[in-house]
Amino acid sequence: MAKNASFEALTVETLPARLGALETLAGHLGKDVSAWRVREVGDGNLNLVFIVEGEKGSVVVKQALPYVRLVGESWPLPLKRSFFEYHALVRQEARAGKGSVPAILHFDEAQALIVMEFLTPHIILRKELIAGRQPPRIAEDLGLFVARTLFRGSDLHMTARERKVDLALFADNVELCDITENLVFTDPYFEATLNRHTPALDPLVAELRADRDLKVEAQRLKHLFAANAETLLHGDLHTGSIMVTDADTRVIDPEFAFYGPMAFDVGMLLSNFWMSYFSQSGHEQGGSREAMRAYLLETVTGIWSVFRAEFSRLWRTERTGMLYARSLFEDRSDALGAEQALDRVLHDLWQDLLGFAGVEAHRRILGLAHNADFETIENEAKRAVCEAKALRFGRHIAVNRRTIHSIEEVNALAALIEKGAYS
Incomplete structure (x- = not known):
């Protein structure tokens, strides 16, 4: 677990403060972090997923957890899976064409999170x-x-x-x-x-x-x-x-x-x-x-x-x-x-x-x-x-x-x- 010591799972409350300094997000959402609206929407087996809405637009933030969410901490998983997801999305877009997958806006390997295009009204x-x-x-x-x-x-x-x-x-x-x-x-x-x-x-x-x-x-x-x-x-x-x-x-x-x-x-x-x-x-x-x-x-x-x-x-x-x-x-x-x-x-x-x-x-x-x-x-x-x-x-x-x-x-x-x- 030591190699995950710096990792911290996001919450609805902490996400704006932790990601607010990213220029990419400010460009898509607006610089006023207090105006960001965050809701958790993840219903999958493995990860946290949030929709973040601001004055200028919306993004999706997806973060891996160090365990299988469906089961709990008794089934540990490496955070590096977000690394593979990021690289797969990059290759899929190159091979299948732009607009085949969500656009990637930011990737943080240490925090196992990907910020990507919010697909709506999908x-x-x-x-x-x-x-x-x-x-x-x-x-x-x-x-x-x-x-x-x-x-x-x-x-x-x-x-x-x-x-x-x-x-x-x-x-x-x-x-x-x-x-x-x-x-x-x-x-x-x-x-x-x-x-x-x-x-x-x-x-x-x-x-x-x-x-x-x-x-x-x-x-x-x-x-x-x-x-x-x-x-x-x-x-x-x-x-x-x-x-x-x-x-x-x-x-x-x-x-x-x-x-x-x-x-x-x-x-x-x-x-x-x-x-x-x-x-x-x-x-x-x-x-x-x-x-x-x-x-x-x-x-x-x-x-x-x-x-x-x-x-x-x-x-x-x-x-x-x-x-x-x-x-x-x-x-x-x-x-x-x-x-x-x-x-x-x-x-x-x-x-x-x-x-x-x-x-x-x-x-x-x-x-x-x-x-x-x-x-x-x-x-x-x-x-x-x-x-x-x-x-x-x-x-x-x-x-x-x-x-x-x-x-x-x-x-x-x-x-x-x-x-x-x-x-």
Whole structure:
């Protein structure tokens, strides 16, 4: 704890005095610190988040804590995770384009805090989906984001030296990787201390935890996650890490960033849309959600279609790294060979993303960190029905991922399960 001796957690009361001397904040908020209005809005598992409003505008201040906020001081975490979040945001903006993430205004490594643009009137995407709203741009924006960040952060695009230096920097994000390795791939499949689930799921949970094929597949995916440092990942890309308006989409909270398999970010993202799909019947008090379910499956199809198209475009125009060198293909008038290699890369990515999507559904229902799609369904019996469908769906796509050939096939499976025509 000695190395954190100078660290002091912010509060609503202390924030103005401690940050008031920063010229950047004065420029965005106004110099009269007494006029700043501070409110804490963080509802996540790890950090403090404040909105600060002044005469001239508003900012967000995010500060890491030396422990997991969801659990408390019994689970310590290094403050350095804010360092990784800062560097990930910088790289994501460079690779996906300005306006893809919040703009960074100030970073203080010692105090583990980032001051960034206040996104308004943006809403957390998960909240919009729970409310039954249908943001029109997310398939296009998210498909482009994942394609550009994953491709441009890999050996397909970066020089070998540049990527290895970057890999070394993010390799120190050990503790947050450990959280993912345990909470996603291992804990849901046995009686881990911090697990929790809806009691009515007990028989299905016992079935899944006795499922040898599922457990072997989950560990194969964990092996892939730990050993395949393909590209810089967001590391926690879900609908709670995305803020939207009808005209804009921003990705936030990349503190789990590290170098891992490309398929991980895509699988996590799509899984959260499929979970939203299965949760909709639990939110139908105000009327049918059939149109919302159709929208969610269309969004999944759109994200994957845009991802494939943009990844393929980048392959053909920006493949300047050490992998699949143009000197072996295009420079020898063998464009067809480059296309064959692209097909193989996308094929492997497709199979792996299905596996990651499946285990993500399991950990969000059986592990420590649940999501609001299901948690906000107050009727426990309805919640259990929705969660059981997502669990069965997750099991199928994880175990059978090598025999599933299209996004349409996966969506058709989801529709069958939702209708009760699959068991």
